[in-house]
Amino acid sequence: MENQNLQAFLDLQKRIYHYKSAATIMSFDASTIAPIGGSAVRGERAAFFGLEMYKLRTSDEMKNLLDALLPIKDTLEIKYQAMLREAKKTYDKLTKIPGELVAKHEQLQNDAMDIWQEARAKDDFSLFAPILKELIALTKEMLEYRKEEGKTAYEVLLGDFEEGMSIPAYDAFFEDLKKVIVPLVKKVKEAHDQPVGDFIFQTVPVESQRALGKMIAEKIGYDLSRGYIGETAHPFCSGTDKYDTRITTRYYEEDFKASFYGIIHETGHAIYEQSVADGLFGTNIDGGVSMGIHESQSRFYENVIGRSKAFWECMIEEVKTFLPETFADKNAQDFYEALNIAKPSLIRVEADELTYCLHIIIRYEIERMLFQDEIEVDQLPAVWNAKYEEYLGITPPNNAEGVLQDIHWSMGAYGYFPTYALGSAYAAQFLAYMKKEFDVDASVRAGDFAAIKKWLTEHIHQYGATYPPRELVKRIAGEELNAKYYTDYLTEKFHEVYHLGE
Numbered sequence: 001m002e003n004q005n006l007q008a009f010l011d012l013q014k015r016i017y018h019y020k021s022a023a024t025i026m027s028f029d030a031s032t033i034a035p036i037g038g039s040a041v042r043g044e045r046a047a048f049f050g051l052e053m054y055k056l057r058t059s060d061e062m063k064n065l066l067d068a069l070l071p072i073k074d075t076l077e078i079k080y081q082a083m084l085r086e087a088k089k090t091y092d093k094l095t096k097i098p099g100e101l102v103a104k105h106e107q108l109q110n111d112a113m114d115i116w117q118e119a120r121a122k123d124d125f126s127l128f129a130p131i132l133k134e135l136i137a138l139t140k141e142m143l144e145y146r147k148e149e150g151k152t153a154y155e156v157l158l159g160d161f162e163e164g165m166s167i168p169a170y171d172a173f174f175e176d177l178k179k180v181i182v183p184l185v186k187k188v189k190e191a192h193d194q195p196v197g198d199f200i201f202q203t204v205p206v207e208s209q210r211a212l213g214k215m216i217a218e219k220i221g222y223d224l225s226r227g228y229i230g231e232t233a234h235p236f237c238s239g240t241d242k243y244d245t246r247i248t249t250r251y252y253e254e255d256f257k258a259s260f261y262g263i264i265h266e267t268g269h270a271i272y273e274q275s276v277a278d279g280l281f282g283t284n285i286d287g288g289v290s291m292g293i294h295e296s297q298s299r300f301y302e303n304v305i306g307r308s309k310a311f312w313e314c315m316i317e318e319v320k321t322f323l324p325e326t327f328a329d330k331n332a333q334d335f336y337e338a339l340n341i342a343k344p345s346l347i348r349v350e351a352d353e354l355t356y357c358l359h360i361i362i363r364y365e366i367e368r369m370l371f372q373d374e375i376e377v378d379q380l381p382a383v384w385n386a387k388y389e390e391y392l393g394i395t396p397p398n399n400a401e402g403v404l405q406d407i408h409w410s411m412g413a414y415g416y417f418p419t420y421a422l423g424s425a426y427a428a429q430f431l432a433y434m435k436k437e438f439d440v441d442a443s444v445r446a447g448d449f450a451a452i453k454k455w456l457t458e459h460i461h462q463y464g465a466t467y468p469p470r471e472l473v474k475r476i477a478g479e480e481l482n483a484k485y486y487t488d489y490l491t492e493k494f495h496e497v498y499h500l501g502e
């Protein structure tokens with residue numbers, strides 16, 4: 001490489017990468033098999049690695065390299081431009097806020113997560129309210145240091161999780177969804193032909209579920225020579241890089257679909273990480289670009305593929321070899337309908353594909369009001385319940401199943417929820433583009449998942465975080481986020497499942 005500064009910048013990225021990899025492995029270990037007795041020292045160790053990364057990312061060395069390289073950015077290859085863009089963004093974000101506020105935030109976050117857990121267990125919002133108020137106030141204080149021209153505080157938060165998404169963009173997106181989903185949910189509720197789903201809840205031994213999960217993960221494209229399937233209460237995907245991307249799931253004997261779809265979902269995340277181009281390895285752009293795009297990949301595999309009729313037509317006999325005899329008389333149509341039952345429910349993570357986004361819209365509208373000072377923390381339970389009544393026609397019987405159900409607000413993750421809805425919408429949008437190039441249903445029906453992975457790798461995965469999310473999407477078909485693909489997809493699918501006439 002000719003440019004010495006660029007080489008030095010890459011070396012610095014590599015050092016950060018090594019710390020990050022170590023921290024990732026330790027965190028995976030802590031969530032899965034690490035002994036409970038070691039938790040105190042693990043916390044100290046994690047803090048050490050976090051601090052070392054912080055020091056490198058905000059170092060004079062970083063500043064000098066950015067100062068030297070940013071002016072000549074446009075003369076460099078696109079991937080280097082992206083690395084500099086991301087490093088600068090991180091540098092600015094980390095150096096703008098005074099260190100003591102960051103430390104206070106970290107402490108408060110830790111405390112809030114513990115208190116939230118207790119409050120949820122006791123179904124007592126008043127336990128959680130005081131620290132939530134503190135955390136929100138501190139978040140607002142920190143945002144004062146990160147003011148951006150023409151952006152409200154909540155928009156800065158939204159941008160942290162999905163670059164380029166503004167309040168007007170989300171408002172328009174959610175309006176488009178509401179217009180179609182709310183009446184569709186009502187139609188489905190009143191449909192004459194209600195699918196039967198009880199047969200799904202039969203005992204399937206955990207060992208069979210493990211084997212089934214491994215089979216399906218590999219079938220759709222997870223390379224287990226660079227992967228691993230672990231076990232945790234809340235499934236996740238985590239990895240150091242494309243050579244080590246791990247997932248977890250949980251097993252319920254009476255509900256095999258929980259582990260089955262948990263694995264397919266996380267495999268979608270893992271395939272994304274595993275398919276990033278080799279040339280980006282060990283840099284700050286060697287993983288998925290944003291929460292929204294990442295979630296589009298997991299939801300694509302879980303819902304668009306895994307809950308399609310073609311999928312069940314292809315997989316039914318193979319899946320049944322892992323299930324008890326009692327499933328023997330069920331056919332592809334039975335599975336397809338049972339696994340697509342749509343019904344308003346209280347808990348977001350258990351919601352079906354049709355009603356899921358309504359849970360997100362509720363959270364988005366509440367967060368927006370909170371950060372625009374239109375409501376107070378004490379009003380949250382009442383506002384929450386009213387929104388559930390308005391959008392889903394149900395009222396939570398208690399706060400544990402209502403406003404206290406999600407971990408996000410206790411983690412200080414405000415502005416995160418909307419990316420889940422973006423993921424669902426992008427997944428449908430990508431399906432539409434893919435269908436223009438080949439017969440996706442025919443591929444799935446033939447068990448050929450390679451064509452799908454190839455398309456996703458070519459258009460999305462290989463780039464890692466080279467292009468910001470909106471640009472990445474626009475590069476595929478010249479168009480940005482368009483909710484219509486998603487609402488059309490839902491309309492068509494649920495008309496089919498519920499035999500609704502136009």
Ligand SMILES: [Zn+2]
Binds near residue numbers: 265269295298
């Ligand atoms: Zn996910």
